[in-house]
């Protein structure tokens with residue numbers, strides 16, 4: 001799923017991603033309000049004692065009327081010792097007309113968004129049975145607009161978009177992230193002249209009495225939120241993607257007025273699918289199809305085998321296609337782990353730029369993502385409030401930081417282990433066409449690399465914030481580079497243990513250096529071929545971090561015991577005391593390297609500094625004696 005800045009996009013105006021981000025935030029706020037009430041009302045949907053096997057939706061809709069009428073038949077297998085009731089989800093705004101069990105009418109209740117069906121006799125473990133629910137009504141519409149009746153260029157349209165909690169707005173289902181529907185048939189009857197888009201293969205299309213019925217058949221496990229249809233006066237066309245598994249059909253249903261732009265956009269997606277096939281294995285649903293159906297929501301939604309998209313830009317289509325691997329084939333097992341869907345889809349869009357597809361520059365794209373993440377100090381990739389749709393779909397955290405966490409994993413592990421671990425994750429039979437958690441991804445990356453990623457995931461997945469580096473360097477006449485790395489965190493957080501990339505540039509040379517920064521106030525050295533004129537931090541944009549680089553002098557390493565200063569209190573707010581045996585000059589700078597104070601400190605005597613009026617944040621102090629830095633450290637003012 002991805003939001004766009006719809007109006008500007010439709011007008012064809014190119015906009016910066018920051019504007020998209022700002023717009024996204026506003027949209028998410030509105031959607032969050034719409035969904036809040038409904039989510040609060042949800043109980044535990046997991047322990048119901050049965051597993052959904054097959055579902056068949058027989059629906060009648062007219063795209064000009066906000067109404068659904070139909071029968072949903074659910075075949076299930078009992079997963080507990082005995083089952084006397086079957087509970088399914090359906091919003092109370094819809095009316096259940098009748099329910100049959102194995103073809104015979106049964107009693108039921110429908111309240112609080114739940115249909116409770118009383119079975120005539122209790123069913124034993126592993127029994128397989130079937131219930132059919134006849135219902136009708138006007139779907140209430142929640143979340144991102146789960147069932148929307150609208151129009152385009154004067155033609156009526158209905159589309160669905162159920163993620164995360166909207167499926168039960170329009171059909172009786174088991175709405176969770178535990179149990180995928182093993183196989184699915186969706187039959188939709190509409191007035192002739194319309195086409196219906198759906199999941200899987202269109203196996204039959206019949207006409208009778210001015211009505212047309214479309215039968216879509218999907219034979220892969222699918223989570224409830226990815227079941228979808230859309231109906232309007234579509235124009236169909238296909239593209240073809242050559243792959244190792246044979247030609248893959250890309251079937252597109254677009255508005256007549258959008259045909260030209262759609263054809264350009266989907267033709268360009270062919271090479272994107274080939275890139276993903278190469279990197280992550282052939283498109284998971286190649287036996288059925290891939291496709292697009294145009295709709296009016298301001299972005300795209302990765303309905304399995306049939307993405308719904310408002311328009312056909314490279315970024316949007318690349319993102320939604322990526323979801324077919326990440327989100328659809330392997331689905332987050334909790335909304336807490338939505339980054340397994342959205343972080344990957346966002347990162348794969350970035351990979352298209354790295355491989356020369358689309359018009360964006362990969363470096364610029366990375367800088368934009370980093371700036372989005374560090375625009376606020378806190379926030380974790382792990383969703384800390386899954387009742388909030390806005391928090392689940394946080395553009396800054398689930399999408400941008402999620403994508404950068406993957407990029408940083410690639411930095412830490414190297415390309416070979418990273419991509420191997422991701423392919424192993426996708427191909428794990430426990431996960432493929434099932435659900436995954438962050439722990440599953442971590443285990444595969446650890447197995448592929450042989451590295452323990454516990455600290456990494458503690459910092460970057462469940463932890464908040466990012467590192468702020470203060471890097472001081474000096475080169476001695478033997479061309480040895482001395483580097484002192486100090487690290488603060490944007491919010492109170494444990495230490496980010498990361499390899500820090502630097503680039504040393506001098507006359508006739510440019511040398512990349514990587515220092516493994518595992519503790520505060522660390523010293524590193526590197527022999528260089530000549531005098532350094534510039535030291536760059538992270539020139540290839542691997543890290544979510546801020547940094548300042550200042551030229552020496554670098555403190556003596558290790559700091560002699562008698563030269564150590566004690567700084568109290570730290571954090572401080574009105575007065576700070578520097579005490580210790582050594583004498584010299586205490587120089588205090590801000591994070592940008594601007595000198596704020598020079599305090600003469602006699603031997604064995606303390607000196608005081610009053611930071612009153614200085615902004616809260618990180619400062620650096622150094623004790624300098626005869627031109628050498630004896631000790632240095634951080635000072636936090638708050």
Ligand SMILES: [Zn+2]
Nearest residue numbers: 001002342345
């Ligand atoms: Zn998405």
